[in-house]
Amino acid sequence: MLGINQVKTAALLGLLSGLIVLVSYYLAGNEQGLYLGLLFAAFTTLGSWFYSDKAALAAYQAQPLAREQAPDLYDTIARLSDRAGIPMPTVFLVPTETPNAFATGRDPQHAAVAVTEGILELLSQEELEGVLAHELTHVKNRDTLTQAVAGTLGGAITFVGRILTFGALYGPVTRNNRQGGNPLGVLFLIVLAPLSAALIQMAISRTREYAADAGSAEITGNPGALASALTKLEEMGRQLPMNGNPAFSPLLIVNPLSGEGLQSLFRTHPPTEDRIRRLLEMAQQKQQPQPATA
Template structure:
């Protein structure tokens, strides 16, 4: 666990460094470094404090009262008690696309959102496994990590967009002359957003495997999550989930298409690999060999 936290901290540091360097190339002198530092600080603070509001608004999630879904509330309360965290607030996303996500800056300010589609698709055991997966994200504070990563990556991309729209005027160079900076242009438009996406992907994949394991530990039923992931993978791509792409790492399965170049930048591990690990874990628990 400590190794994952250290790796994640290092990756977040790289993201912040890209933002600072991007600010430098945008301006062309030391003022750009200050701009990058300010953007990194603002991005980190805003994502820390407003991460839950931003994610819930991105998917138009609505509060779920206990009167609307008493069984769901009791299930989440029971799983939260097993996980050793306060019960998060519950929200529903008005879409038939089956998915779920957790958000919030810490376990005391957390929320779990489920879509109408996932409530209709999964069995009670499968839904419980998905909820346990999201509670593990809350317990491990992955929700904050992903929000910070997504916000900083978005700021890096925004810097690239600024330069792409204004490249005819060019940034100010080191000798304070107005003119194009080919290196800065290449970095901000192509290399920085690409690097930010890859770093964000690495953070997300590590966290998803850990949350799958946490779900299995909380429920004692790894196969329930394996079956849920299989259904979500099959139906989810038939009914895409619309929303801010920077928030997609929060979801339990990637809502984007796997076709073309998008397959290179999926923020989640391959579902088949996640299922394979869960099946292997179930076999270890039962003391039986994994089927070939």
């Protein structure tokens, strides 16, 4: 039976697809637009299925990391992958001092885990294990594919909204091919549709982050280590925001934006303070003595 997170995620992805269909229907002005929208949604979903990993790795200039270059890191990922019950992913290194990490790939058999140079320098071994276990949980739960599809669909909606922004200068075309369509409809397509897509993406990302934190605690048995890692990553992330395509920011373990001003309204992750609080509560529960059984 599907869990509540999977049901919620599926519903949110459905809303994104529905927005694409709605935009296409408005542009075409007839039922043909519905079919075009469904075809476009299917095409973007299929494209993200096969190419999302390459796009994400390219966005952050990640380079393949051979085992002889980082044997300790390889051994750690292999051990945690075994605990998680998934194949060993391909390992990549991102050449930046900003500490962060992400996982990508359409399924556990085609997964990749990328870490930055900065995170390897910043975290202790236990903290790094907590981060890697978090990313491997994303792989195990197939969150990498979900987030890639959501990002692709959301990007398509935003792209169409930008096209309509220019088209609105000449007046929208109605079903009768006349100028001067419903201004409220134009406003929705230009402003509200991309904003709605962004909010749906954020809802998907936040739901999956909590689940990945819990998965990390289960794999490592040390939720406090991930809490400590998140504290360091959040502090350093404010000083050294990570550059890259914002469409892939939900993949990262902490939000790459500085989190200040208006940017805080569009964070793709739950508040780090809340994630840390939940992890510390898990750690406290593990320390409590278990009641003796008869």
